[in-house]
Structure formats: C-alpha cells, structure tokens
Amino acid sequence: MLPPFWDYRREYDELRDEVLAAVDRVFKSGQLILGPEGVAFERAMAGYVGVSGGVGVNSGTDAIYIALAAAGVTAGDEVITVPNTAVPTVSAIQILGARPVLVDIRDEDFLMDVAQIEAAITPRTKAIIPVHLYGQCVDLDPLMAIATRHGLKVIEDCAQSQGALYKNRRCGSIGTASTFSFYPTKLLGGYGDGGMVLSDDEAVVRLARSLRFYGMEETYYAERHGYNSRLDEVHAAILALKLPRVDGWIGRRRHIASQYRRGFEGSGLRLPTENAYGRHVYHLFVVETPGDRDATLQRIDARGLKCGVQYRWPIHLMRGYEDLGYRAGQFPVAEKKAQRIFSLPIYPHLKDEEVDEVVAVVRAAI
Ligand SMILES: Cc1ncc(COP(=O)(O)O)c(C=O)c1O
CATH class of the missing domain: 3.40.640.10 (Type I PLP-dependent aspartate aminotransferase-like (Major domain))
Structure with a gap:
C-alpha cells in the first residue's frame, strides 16, 4: 500500500x-x-x-x-x-x-x-x-x-x-x-x-x-x-x-532520508543537500526534477501517490503580496526552485517498505 x-x-x-x-x-x-x-x-x-x-x-x-x-x-x-x-x-x-x-536564497540549500x-x-x-x-x-x-x-x-x-x-x-x-x-x-x-x-x-x-x-x-x-x-x-x-520523543523521531526521519538517497541514486532527481555546519531534521524531503514538475506530479498521482509542493508560489508572486512592489525575475533562485520542487512523504511512522514503494513509483514517473 x-x-x-x-x-x-x-x-x-x-x-x-x-x-x-x-x-x-x-x-x-x-x-x-x-x-x-x-x-x-x-x-x-x-x-x-x-x-x-x-x-x-x-x-x-x-x-x-x-x-x-x-x-x-x-x-x-x-x-x-x-x-x-x-x-x-x-x-x-x-x-x-x-x-x-x-x-x-541559495541554490544549494533553499x-x-x-x-x-x-x-x-x-x-x-x-x-x-x-x-x-x-x-x-x-x-x-x-x-x-x-x-x-x-x-x-x-x-x-x-x-x-x-x-x-x-x-x-x-x-x-x-x-x-x-x-x-x-x-x-x-x-x-x-x-x-x-x-x-x-x-x-x-x-x-x-x-x-x-x-x-x-x-x-x-x-x-x-x-x-x-x-x-x-x-x-x-x-x-x-x-x-x-x-x-522528538529526538528519536528526528532519528527516524534521518533514516528515511538516507533510504530515499539510496533509492534515488542515479535517478536524475536533485536531492536535498546537508550543510556540514549542522544537522538536518527533515521536516520535509524536497526534491527537484530536471523535467516538467507538474507533468511529473500528474504521473505520480496517476500511480496513486500524493506528493506536496512547498511552495508553488514565492511570496512576491502572489496576488495578496503584490503590494510589496516586487516583480517576477527579482528573486531568480527562489522563482526557479518554485517551478521544480516537490516533497516526498516523510514522517516518523512511515514504514521502510512504504519508503521503498514511494521510490519505485517516483522512479517510474520521472
Ligand atoms: C516557516 C513557517 N513559518 C511560520 C509558520 C506559521 O506557523 P502556524 O501555522 O503555527 O501559524 C509555518 C507553518 O506553516 C511555517 O512553515
């Protein structure tokens, strides 16, 4: 499942x-x-x-x-x-x-x-x-x-x-x-x-x-x-x-993240980087697709898997924030990322077998 x-x-x-x-x-x-x-x-x-x-x-x-x-x-x-x-x-x-x-933002770590x-x-x-x-x-x-x-x-x-x-x-x-x-x-x-x-x-x-x-x-x-x-x-x-329990749950999230890393090796997906200066706790596991993100997500969805997009619109490109006075093109890294990213399921109670299934579905769709 x-x-x-x-x-x-x-x-x-x-x-x-x-x-x-x-x-x-x-x-x-x-x-x-x-x-x-x-x-x-x-x-x-x-x-x-x-x-x-x-x-x-x-x-x-x-x-x-x-x-x-x-x-x-x-x-x-x-x-x-x-x-x-x-x-x-x-x-x-x-x-x-x-x-x-x-x-x-920085290209390497969002x-x-x-x-x-x-x-x-x-x-x-x-x-x-x-x-x-x-x-x-x-x-x-x-x-x-x-x-x-x-x-x-x-x-x-x-x-x-x-x-x-x-x-x-x-x-x-x-x-x-x-x-x-x-x-x-x-x-x-x-x-x-x-x-x-x-x-x-x-x-x-x-x-x-x-x-x-x-x-x-x-x-x-x-x-x-x-x-x-x-x-x-x-x-x-x-x-x-x-x-x-939070630190134990973080350990589990990091385990899932490493399972994703192994699973997506050579897939062409760009995986999250971890800064040497700290410890990543994987609230989200956000990947970047080299292809058309929304077409990829449609193929994933057709196979029965729901992914997230955090976030599809940078703040300055939302109607509600037009009053800040920014234009498209002013924050090129954030804008490019918003078009390419999607988030895979990651939470402590996700099972190893389920992570493997997510990998199989996403690999088939990209
Ligand atoms: C980065 C960030 N800041 C602030 C908030 C706001 O938190 P809350 O939803 O508890 O108001 C959220 C939650 O969505 C968040 O992700």
Missing part, C-alpha cells in the same frame, strides 16, 4: 493512552488557560532549545509577530526575510504594520543567501527573520555578524526545524528570539494550533508574555496594547509528553 503524504493517526495510535490521560488530568484540574501545564511546557521547551525563557502562544504565526514586537519592531520598520517561505512569516511582519523586505542581506539594509531596517526551511539552519554566524554590525534584531523562524543543529547549538538558541509552531504536521505537533516564542533575553520574554495576554502584567490592567494568544493547558500537557 502506498502511504498517505502525511497522517497523524499512526502516531496517535501509539500515544493514545498517554494523550487521553493528559487531557483527563487537565480537564479535572479546574484550570484550562495559563496554568501549571503551560508553565512546565514552556520550561521544558526552553531547556530543549537551550535558552532561558519560553512563552506559549496560539500559533507559529502569532509567535513571529509577538517576538518581533517584543524585540521592538513597530509600524514603518523594515524586516528582511525570504520569498520562499510559508505565507505567515511575511504576514506576521505586516500584522505589525512593518514592511517585509525580501532577499533571494536557505537565505546571507551575502545579499547587507544590500537590503536601509535606515528603517530593524530585524532579520532567517527561516530555517525544511529542517536545516540558515548560516547564522555571518548573519549574526551583520546583525551586530548594523544593530538589528534576529528572529529565527524555527517552525520547520525543531531539533536542528547549527554548529552543535540548537536551532532557535542563537538569534535575539526564536519562534516555533506546533501545527500538527510539525516536528513537535499538537492536535490543533499552538506556538512559542523563546529567548535568552529576559526583557523580550517578559514583553512577549504581556503581549500574548492583552498587554497585561497584572489582571485587568493593560500596560500596553496587546493580543490574545495563549497556549491552552490541554495542548501544553500533550506537547510536553511528546517533547522527549
């Missing part, structure tokens, strides 16, 4: 008793929002990433704008990021009335081309959002050097890279702050939405904590304008029980 592109139910079958016990514990506790489960999970996540503080929020998107705001980004500021990311990286900048400024950042800096630039896309880290040492030189904040978008390493440091422990998503498909996924802001900077953590709760520090008194974005107790309890 060919596997689905993604399905959380295999994992749920394994964890069901523990998940239901956690839900029951919270429901019986009398506290559903901002209680001990959230505090314990924030501590556990901060410990996992290797920073001092975490603030649970409603989604990865909320984590980005709350982190930006907590780092001092306000309306009219510019924030540098990339065109080949999930829409929320960019929409989070705009929620604050700040302006997204894009730089292209990640921000750090060498292009300085040319994009203006007197209004306040922050950079490196997106650790697909499961591996942007080259952060040179990026941090540029940020320091120009007095910029760095918000790492770690939605796709929980557990990845950059020179033996955890993804999310290097910038001013980092943001995580617990959307169900993520490396640490919940059964609904969730996210977190993490930082070593106590002032950023304190501000993020206030911003997620209507700008309050004490009940019913707003110190500032804020939002409602809280990670509920049920989700915190579930995510906390899954967190210790």
Whole structure:
C-alpha cells in the first residue's frame, strides 16, 4: 500500500493512552488557560532549545509577530526575510504594520543567501527573520555578524526545524528570539494550533508574555496594547509528553532520508543537500526534477501517490503580496526552485517498505 503524504493517526495510535490521560488530568484540574501545564511546557521547551525563557502562544504565526514586537519592531520598520517561505512569516511582519523586505536564497540549500542581506539594509531596517526551511539552519554566524554590525534584531523562524543543529547549538538558541509552531504536521505537533516564542533575553520574554495576554502584567490592567494568544493547558500537557520523543523521531526521519538517497541514486532527481555546519531534521524531503514538475506530479498521482509542493508560489508572486512592489525575475533562485520542487512523504511512522514503494513509483514517473 502506498502511504498517505502525511497522517497523524499512526502516531496517535501509539500515544493514545498517554494523550487521553493528559487531557483527563487537565480537564479535572479546574484550570484550562495559563496554568501549571503551560508553565512546565514552556520550561521544558526552553531547556530543549537551550535558552532561558519560553512563552506559549496560539500559533507559529502569532509567535513571529509577538517576538518581533517584543524585540521592538513597530509600524514603518523594515524586516528582511525570504520569498520562499510559508505565507505567515511575511504576514506576521505586516500584522505589525512593518514592511517585509525580501532577499533571494541559495541554490544549494533553499536557505537565505546571507551575502545579499547587507544590500537590503536601509535606515528603517530593524530585524532579520532567517527561516530555517525544511529542517536545516540558515548560516547564522555571518548573519549574526551583520546583525551586530548594523544593530538589528534576529528572529529565527524555527517552525520547520525543531531539533536542528547549527554548529552543535540548537536551532532557535542563537538569534535575539526564536519562534516555533506546533501545527500538527510539525516536528513537535499538537492536535490543533499552538506556538512559542523563546529567548535568552529576559526583557523580550517578559514583553512577549504581556503581549500574548492583552498587554497585561497584572489582571485587568493593560500596560500596553496587546493580543490574545495563549497556549491552552490541554495542548501544553500533550506537547510536553511528546517533547522527549522528538529526538528519536528526528532519528527516524534521518533514516528515511538516507533510504530515499539510496533509492534515488542515479535517478536524475536533485536531492536535498546537508550543510556540514549542522544537522538536518527533515521536516520535509524536497526534491527537484530536471523535467516538467507538474507533468511529473500528474504521473505520480496517476500511480496513486500524493506528493506536496512547498511552495508553488514565492511570496512576491502572489496576488495578496503584490503590494510589496516586487516583480517576477527579482528573486531568480527562489522563482526557479518554485517551478521544480516537490516533497516526498516523510514522517516518523512511515514504514521502510512504504519508503521503498514511494521510490519505485517516483522512479517510474520521472
Ligand atoms: C516557516 C513557517 N513559518 C511560520 C509558520 C506559521 O506557523 P502556524 O501555522 O503555527 O501559524 C509555518 C507553518 O506553516 C511555517 O512553515
């Protein structure tokens, strides 16, 4: 049987008793929002990433704008990021009335081309959002050097890279702050939405904590304008029980990735590269076809296999982002990749035999 592109139910079958016990514990506790489960999970996540503080929020998107705001980004500021990311990286900048400024990516690994950042800096630039896309880290040492030189904040978008390493440091422990998503498909996924802001900077953590709760520090008194974005107790309890398993699941993802590598040797498909400076955690296994991507996907689909495309349109080529004022051709690497890429199924509960079947179907179709 060919596997689905993604399905959380295999994992749920394994964890069901523990998940239901956690839900029951919270429901019986009398506290559903901002209680001990959230505090314990924030501590556990901060410990996992290797920073001092975490603030649970409603989604990865909320984590980005709350982190930006907590780092001092306000309306009219510019924030540098990339065109080949999930829409929320960019929409989070705009929620604050700040302006997204894009730089292209590197051909070899789909990640921000750090060498292009300085040319994009203006007197209004306040922050950079490196997106650790697909499961591996942007080259952060040179990026941090540029940020320091120009007095910029760095918000790492770690939605796709929980557990990845950059020179033996955890993804999310290097910038001013980092943001995580617990959307169900993520490396640490919940059964609904969730996210977190993490930082070593106590002032950023304190501000993020206030911003997620209507700008309050004490009940019913707003110190500032804020939002409602809280990670509920049920989700915190579930995510906390899954967190210790993440590294084992990453090991399984890396095993599947190496199985794909062996399977596609000599196939003509361009496979993901792994940067020597870090550890790739394979949130996605994205390949590039030398031929017509959509025709290839149709042939794969006709054989009964569903693949993904992350992402088919770079941000600047979407109608919703015409107002950024970019044109086709301005980010040639991101644009070329968007036409050639597709993603193969990869998740810890995928079986070795299923990976072999995926390889056979894709090889026959290319
Ligand atoms: C790179 C990236 N940033 C941000 C987000 C936003 O996360 P969420 O869906 O939890 O709001 C996602 C998730 O799709 C993502 O992949």
